[in-house]
Amino acid sequence: MLHIRHLTKCYGTVEANHDITVSFKPGQVVGLLGHNGAGKSTLLGQLVGAVRPTSGTVHFAGSDLVADPALARRACSIMGQSAAPMRGVTPRNAVTSMARLRGRTKRAATAITDDLLATLELGGWADTTGERLSGGIRRLTAYAMACAGAGPVILLDEPTNDVDPMRRPILWEHTAGLARKGHLVIVVTHNLAEAQPRLDRVVILRAGRVVGDDPRPRPREAPEGALRLTLFGADSGLKTPFPSATPVPREDGSLLVTFSTSDGPQALDWAARCQARGLVTDFSITPAASLSTLEDLYAELHEN
Amino acid sequence: MPSSMRTDTSRAAQPVGAPTPWLRDVALLMRWSGSRYRYLLPAFTVIQAVFAVAIIVGFAFLLRNPTAAEVQQLASGAWTMGIISVGLVIGPQIIGTEKSEGVLDYIHHLPVRRSAIVVADSSVWAAAALPGLCAGVIAARIRFGLVPTLSWTTLVVVPLALMTCMFLGSAIAHLLRPNVSGVLTQVCLLFALLFAPVTFPADRLPLWLQAANAYLPFEPIANLVRAATISDSHEPAMRDLLVLTVWCAIAYTADVRAVAHRR
Structure with missing residues (x-):
């Protein structure tokens, strides 16, 4: 078990996180969600011994990880936000080196590397040096580097960034497999729609505080026959033909309008005309019940 | 089931x-x-070779009919500057770049001792400096017909000098922001070149600067490199060895502490 108690980190007068108390058990994929600056990466840094908490404790299997950062580094392996060092190094070389540095024998490290490269379908790039690889392949290699010979806790900071849509499910499936083997996997992600089916639990941070902690968020009950129209590239003052539906600006710059199914044809027609006139760049209509953004999750937790 | 779930990858x-x-x-x-x-190795070797040739050939223009002692001072000074430039300029520049790119954070997350990171990186840089040092030796051979001797003192002094400069440069690069460490290391290099008795004798400096240099690492490195490579005319002084060892210990400790620092 990983127990975090009253963890706080201040940089001068700025609080990166505040009084975080949460426990994690092995064998789970935990989604750590929150807006930019919510303190997610700081928390991962505190777990892996790179950030010294201002106060509070982190205990893993009875050992104090704050007092012993070397133990923290052996217990947790991390795939950070920043690039893994890949220049001049091939994925095979990088992954093998990580397994060796985590104490594996040469033979075991080679087997681990072959296995990870095959599973993540990286075989075609295994012997290409980092500077010639695409961002997505480098990101997948960084993921393999974090997993190679990893200890009980694996921390992933936005692992699917830059990864092509074909390989993302492979990565998520692998992550779920790590949890089945008994690892605790903590994943920072903004891509909730993609991560949701694979998460065993969601912890939400806002302004450095835990504001939500829920086992596997289920899609909430849909309002009877509701649809959602998402408009991309729209001006926030755009007037809709539905008097009851106020457009809600979203984190990604899009506008959201919720309306009843009976208004569907009218909404589709209106959105298509907006696009034709250049008022929106793109739009989508989905059932309002689908849980795809952080706002939905906030709303879900708030309602609960 | 993915194949890595069958193999014990973690x-x-x-x-x-x-x-x-x-x-x-x-x-x-x-x-x-x-x-x-x-x-980086080819660029690294070329920069050092150009630096050594610039000192050996260029500085010789400042001297009219140089004496044997002046030639030895200039040649061994060029080798010393090669050591100092790798440790105090090129190394910190690369560390600064890695710091900005987040590569250092990645390395610091690895489950290895901080001292292992410091020793490994400095050893790699020290080894990478060797071809450039050889270029300096060849330049001295061509320009002055001077061939350095290899003795046990060379095998002690050159690695000690290299590692001291690597630790110093690395500690500066780890502790300071890249733009600040860039300025500081350039100042150190200029000081070593112009205000320390590396390529010229100490008695040309004002007394206060001579006194200061006795406790700084550059003069001891220059003296020891000269003694180690031109051993028929110079004996290594224990004082120089002591001062350099103390600097090596201080720089190593500062570097390990900098790498172990938690944000």
Whole structure:
């Protein structure tokens, strides 16, 4: 078990996180969600011994990880936000080196590397040096580097960034497999729609505080026959033909309008005309019940 | 089921492993850093070679009919500057770049001792400096017909001087912001070149600067390199060795502490 108690980190007068108390058990994929600056990466840094908490404790299997950062580094392996060092190094070389540095024998490290490269379908790039690889392949290699010979806790900071849509499910499936083997996997992600089916639990941070902690968020009950129209590239003052539906600006710059199914044809027609006139760049209509953004999750937790 | 779920690619159920042996970590890190820095080696050697040739050929224009002692001072001074420039300028520049790119954070997350990271990186840089030092030796051979001698003191002094400069440069690069460390290391290089008795004798400096240099690392390195490579005319002084060893210990400790620092 990983127990975090009253963890706080201040940089001068700025609080990166505040009084975080949460426990994690092995064998789970935990989604750590929150807006930019919510303190997610700081928390991962505190777990892996790179950030010294201002106060509070982190205990893993009875050992104090704050007092012993070397133990923290052996217990947790991390795939950070920043690039893994890949220049001049091939994925095979990088992954093998990580397994060796985590104490594996040469033979075991080679087997681990072959296995990870095959599973993540990286075989075609295994012997290409980092500077010639695409961002997505480098990101997948960084993921393999974090997993190679990893200890009980694996921390992933936005692992699917830059990864092509074909390989993302492979990565998520692998992550779920790590949890089945008994690892605790903590994943920072903004891509909730993609991560949701694979998460065993969601912890939400806002302004450095835990504001939500829920086992596997289920899609909430849909309002009877509701649809959602998402408009991309729209001006926030755009007037809709539905008097009851106020457009809600979203984190990604899009506008959201919720309306009843009976208004569907009218909404589709209106959105298509907006696009034709250049008022929106793109739009989508989905059932309002689908849980795809952080706002939905906030709303879900708030309602609960 | 993915194939990696069949192979034991990670250790979930086992307790956290004990630390791996220090020497093993150093060797593995050196191998890894070596392959990462391999692409830099040609540029590295060329810069050093140009630097050595510039001092040996260019500085000689300042001297009319140089004496044997002046030639020895200039040639051994050029080799010394080669050591100082790698440790105090090129190394910190690369560390500064890695710091900005987040590569240093990645390395600091690895489950190895901080001292292993410091020793491995400095050893790789020291080894990478050797071809450039050889270029300096060749330049001295062509310009002055001077050939350095190889003795046990060379095998002690050159690695000690190299490692001291690497630790110093690395500590500066780790502790300061890249733009600040860039300025500081350039100032150090200029000081070593113009205000320390490296390429010229100490008695040309004002007394206060002579006194200051006795406690700074550059003069001891120059004296020791000269003594070690031109050993028929110079004996290594224990005082120089002591001052350099103290600097090496201070720089190493500062570097390890900088790498171990938690944000």
